[in-house]
Amino acid sequence: MRRTRTGPRDLSREPEPQQPGRILDARLHLLDRQVLDIDDLPVCTLDDLELEVAGGEPADRVPAEDGRIDGSVPVVISALLTGPVLGTRVFGGRPPASRWYRLPWAHVSDVGTVVHLSVRSAGLDATWLERWTRDHVVGRIPGGTHDPEGSG
Amino acid sequence: MIASDLLDTPVHDDAGAHLGWVVDLRFVLDGRPSTYLAGARLHGLVVSPRTRTSFLGFERSDVRHPWPVAPLLRWLHRGTFLVHWPDVARVPGADDDTDRGRDPVVVLRAGYVRYEPGL
Amino acid sequence: MKSRLLTVALGILTAIGGFLDAGDLVTNAVVGSRFGLSLAWVVGVGVVGICVFAHMSGKVAAVSGRATFEIIRERLGPRTAGLNLVASLAVTVLTLIAEVGGIALALQLASSVDHRLWVPVAALAVWLVLWRVKFDVMENVTGLLGLALVGFAVAVFLLGPDWGDLGAQLVPQVPAQESAAVYWYFAIALFGAAMTPYEVFFFSSGGVEDRWTVRDLATSRLNVLVGFPLGGLLSVAIAACAALVLLPAGIQVDSMSQLTLPVAQAGGTLLVAVVIVGLVAATFGAALETALSTGYTLSQYLGWSWGKFRRPAAAPRFHLAMILALVVAIGVLMTNVDPIAVTEYSVVFSAVALPLTYLPILVVANDPEYMGEHVNGRAMNVLGTVYLFVLVVAALAAIPLMIATEAGG
Numbered sequence: 001m002r003r004t005r006t007g008p009r010d011l012s013r014e015p016e017p018q019q020p021g022r023i024l025d026a027r028l029h030l031l032d033r034q035v036l037d038i039d040d041l042p043v044c045t046l047d048d049l050e051l052e053v054a055g056g057e058p059a060d061r062v063p064a065e066d067g068r069i070d071g072s073v074p075v076v077i078s079a080l081l082t083g084p085v086l087g088t089r090v091f092g093g094r095p096p097a098s099r100w101y102r103l104p105w106a107h108v109s110d111v112g113t114v115v116h117l118s119v120r121s122a123g124l125d126a127t128w129l130e131r132w133t134r135d136h137v138v139g140r141i142p143g144g145t146h147d148p149e150g151s152g
Numbered sequence: 153m154i155a156s157d158l159l160d161t162p163v164h165d166d167a168g169a170h171l172g173w174v175v176d177l178r179f180v181l182d183g184r185p186s187t188y189l190a191g192a193r194l195h196g197l198v199v200s201p202r203t204r205t206s207f208l209g210f211e212r213s214d215v216r217h218p219w220p221v222a223p224l225l226r227w228l229h230r231g232t233f234l235v236h237w238p239d240v241a242r243v244p245g246a247d248d249d250t251d252r253g254r255d256p257v258v259v260l261r262a263g264y265v266r267y268e269p270g271l
Numbered sequence: 272m273k274s275r276l277l278t279v280a281l282g283i284l285t286a287i288g289g290f291l292d293a294g295d296l297v298t299n300a301v302v303g304s305r306f307g308l309s310l311a312w313v314v315g316v317g318v319v320g321i322c323v324f325a326h327m328s329g330k331v332a333a334v335s336g337r338a339t340f341e342i343i344r345e346r347l348g349p350r351t352a353g354l355n356l357v358a359s360l361a362v363t364v365l366t367l368i369a370e371v372g373g374i375a376l377a378l379q380l381a382s383s384v385d386h387r388l389w390v391p392v393a394a395l396a397v398w399l400v401l402w403r404v405k406f407d408v409m410e411n412v413t414g415l416l417g418l419a420l421v422g423f424a425v426a427v428f429l430l431g432p433d434w435g436d437l438g439a440q441l442v443p444q445v446p447a448q449e450s451a452a453v454y455w456y457f458a459i460a461l462f463g464a465a466m467t468p469y470e471v472f473f474f475s476s477g478g479v480e481d482r483w484t485v486r487d488l489a490t491s492r493l494n495v496l497v498g499f500p501l502g503g504l505l506s507v508a509i510a511a512c513a514a515l516v517l518l519p520a521g522i523q524v525d526s527m528s529q530l531t532l533p534v535a536q537a538g539g540t541l542l543v544a545v546v547i548v549g550l551v552a553a554t555f556g557a558a559l560e561t562a563l564s565t566g567y568t569l570s571q572y573l574g575w576s577w578g579k580f581r582r583p584a585a586a587p588r589f590h591l592a593m594i595l596a597l598v599v600a601i602g603v604l605m606t607n608v609d610p611i612a613v614t615e616y617s618v619v620f621s622a623v624a625l626p627l628t629y630l631p632i633l634v635v636a637n638d639p640e641y642m643g644e645h646v647n648g649r650a651m652n653v654l655g656t657v658y659l660f661v662l663v664v665a666a667l668a669a670i671p672l673m674i675a676t677e678a679g680g
Contacts, residue, residue: 013233016267021182021190023271025198026155028176028209032345032352034337034574041585045344045574049155051194054183069153071240071261076183077192081154082574089156089349100154109188113335113641118188121576130576133587141402145584148405208346208634217637218652221630 024111034114035080035103037121043103044082044126046115047089050102052078077105080115082126101126157244158197158258160204166241166262172201174258176209178234196236197258198269200229212271232269239264278490280407280414281477282325282498287417288560289321289470290314290502291509291553292366293373293527294614298464299506300524301679302457303513305449308440311507313458317465318503320658322495324629327636327647327655328471329491332478335641339475339632340571346631356572358623363469363564364596365617370558371397371600372610376527377551390604394597397558401593406480406579413556419549423508426537426546430515440514456672456679459665460618465503466662468624469564471632476567480580488645512537527611565596615678622666629659 024030026049035043054074069075079102084095103126109118121127138144155177163171176198183191198212210222211229244256289295302310328339337345340359344352372386374393379386400409445454474494483491509530516533517524524530527550534546563579566589570577577589604610633655636647647655 013266013268016234016270019180019182019195021180021193023195024179024181024192025209025212025271026177026179027159027348028212028271030179031155032348034341034345034571042570042574042576045572047349049177051153051155054191054193070242071236071238075153075194075237077179077194085154085156086349086573090353094154094157105189105192106186111189113337130588133591134584138587138590139584141583143403143583145582146403147582148403149580215637215639217647218633218656220656221634222637 029111030080030115033111035082035117036114037117037124038109038119039121041121043117043121043124044101045086046080046082048081048085048100049077050079050081050100051075078102079104080108153243157256161244161256161258163197163199163235163258163260165260165264171260172199172232173204174198175200175204175229175232176212194237196234196267197240198232198234200232202231203228212269214270233266234269235260235264235266277407277411279494279497280410281474281481282494282496283414283417283501284410284498284556284560285325285470285474285477285494286321286498286502287414287420287553288473288557289467290464290499290506291417291420292464292557292561292614293369293554294366294611295464295506296509296530296550296553297524297527297611298457298460299509300513300517300530302461303510304517304522304524306446306454306457307514307518308437308507308511309442309444309446310454310458310461311441311510312443313461314465314503314507314510316661317462318499319654320462320661321466321470322499323651323654323658324466324632325471325474325499326492326495327632327651328475329478329483329495330488330645331632331635331641332475333483333487333491334485334643334645336479336484337635337641338479338567338571339471339628340568342635343628343631344572346634347627351627352572355624355627356568358620359468359472359568359628360565361620362467362617362624363472363561363568364599365613365620366467366469367558367561367565367596368600368603369610369614370554370561371597372604372613373527373554374551374558375604376610377547377554380528387605387607390601393558394601397555397562398594398597400559401562401579402583402590406477409559409579410477413552413559416552417549417556419545420505420509420553422534422538422542422546422549423505423512426534426542427508427511427515429537429542430512430533432511432515437511437515450676452672453676453679455668456676459669459672460679461506462661462665463618463621463625463669464506465499466625468621468628469561469568471628472564472567473560476563476571476578480578482580485645562593562596566590566593615673618669618673622669625662625666626659629655629662633659 033046035046037043054076081100083101084099088095107117107119110116158174161174174197178195179192180195181190181192183193208225210225211232216222239261241261242259332338371393375386375389378389445451512533516536531543535543569592570589575588576586583590635641639646
């Protein structure tokens with residue numbers, strides 16, 4: 001049956017060996033997915049991924065012999081990015097690293113149809129605008145903290 | 153480096169011939185173990201020879217519906233392959249626009265291997 | 272029985288906001304007074320189409336917990352989804368403007384105070400419901416009061432038409448006094464009214480608000496199968512009233528107040544009162560639906576916290592977005608534009624938004640990662656694909672037809 005194959009077999013392509021861990025494709029499984037915190041509160045949409053050389057240093061700052069990284073060094077996802085990075089994915093260009101909001105990969109607890117974090121949204125830089133809006137606008141309107149599911 | 157530095161970038165072989173575009177990055181969760189998920193190692197680049205739009209991923213899954221959207225997109229992406237990260241000789245850096253006036257491009261090593269991209 | 276009736280309130284409210292918002296109420300009567308029932312078939316085609324896509328979006332929401340615009344962003348990426356966001360927001364906010372204007376006009380009829388003075392009051396009333404009222408209370412009250420529009424169907428019976436004659440009008444044909452371009456312009460307008468993008472945003476997000484899970488798939492289906500056919504039936508009833516009374520009398524409909532003329536002739540003051548309750552509830556319900564959809568689409572595209580089930584302080588940007596939409600509505604209405612005429616231009620934006628909304632729903636409804644065993648069956652896929660094709664054709668034809676006919680002239 002055709003449908004049991006994963007793609008049209010092509011003589012010029014080698015079969016991919018079995019990998020020792022779960023496989024995630026950036027666009028298919030990570031980018032543009034909703035990020036939820038430990039209480040299932042929405043944090044952001046996953047706008048981009050920060051990659052760095054495994055072992056620590058941010059990839060941008062590790063010069064290979066001609067000043068760039070390449071396939072000779074292992075690279076891992078160091079953080080999920082959100083914020084102004086979105087604008088550059090839509091319109092092109094590249095924001096300065098200081099304007100990325102980073103959510104470290106170590107805080108990711110699960111990747112499914114959403115990306116789950118193991119931390120609370122309240123302490124994250126990525127949600128400062130949410131808190132600002134709450135504290136300076138919405139929270140100041142009477143009834144802003146009223147629980148609609150509570151007393152009705 | 154961020155994911156969008158690589159996504160949609162043209163891919164050349166070591167002789168400078170155009171092979172396609174990076175349509176996705178493949179990660180394998182086999183890195184440093186932690187409380188929840190292991191580190192996500194960049195395993196390879198998914199390269200489509202025909203188009204740089206890859207939003208639906210039918211060329212890598214066994215989803216065949218809805219007809220005709222799925223078969224059409226799968227056909228558009230025929231020939232899509234995976235190159236492993238160690239076969240990558242050069243990736244565009246953040247400083248590329250000032251760097252030797254070259255367009256950002258991913259260059260593969262001589263003798264790179266094309267793997268099947270299916271998930 | 273009561274609970275069974277209330278579980279379909281979301282579907283009824285969604286359908287009312289789509290088929291029977293202020294612009295469509297007038298369009299239905301215009302169509303009836305000019306074309307008789309010769310365009311009723313379009314409503315049937317539209318009802319089946321919105322049922323197919325609302326069913327899929329509700330199923331995705333129930334199974335995966337993901338509302339429609341999250342799906343759109345995830346599948347289409349930030350650029351294409353952003354284009355859809357801009358177009359969808361344009362459609363939704365234009366409709367919201369018309370609804371707030373519609374409420375103000377209704378208040379003017381009741382009070383003879385200038386409607387511009389009522390605009391801020393109407394917007395404030397809408398906001399208070401968004402701010403304070405529980406989602407299920409909101410959907411139940413507006414859904415049930417909107418049912419008063421059944422008065423139009425009652426009026427058709429009371430008018431005692433020659434049923435054979437009325438049935439004969441159902442055959443699709445261009446009336447002698449109208450041009451084919453105008454006929455098709457209104458056909459697409461009716462089809463577009465049935466399949467507005469904000470209906471699926473609202474329906475799927477409402478499913479999340481009502482905390483649907485896999486166990487609620489039957490509820491979702493029931494909502495779809497009751498709500499949208501009912502909405503379609505009421506819109507045909509309005510057209511039929513106009514066809515029976517206004518068409519023979521040669522009256523051209525250009526405002527909401529003329530909607531009640533056939534009802535008054537059929538059932539007197541009492542039925543008019545019932546129908547006016549329905550008109551106000553439908554307009555108010557559509558205002559709520561479009562205001563909420565504005566918040567839902569923006570929040571889901573950008574990953575903000577959203578939902579009326581949360582305290583406003585726990586979804587601040589969602590609430591701020593809706594407040595800003597209402598402020599825009601007030602501002603536009605203060606410039607004295609005709610609120611109903613505003614919605615005619617939403618056709619242009621729908622042409623962009625509709626295919627980009629329905630394609631991701633169709634794709635994700637087939638994705639086992641989201642849907643598990645609940646992926647679409649073959650029949651649903653065939654229908655979905657056919658409608659996607661029809662939508663693209665209608666969307667492409669809409670703009671030249673609008674220009675050629677000067678919006679139905």
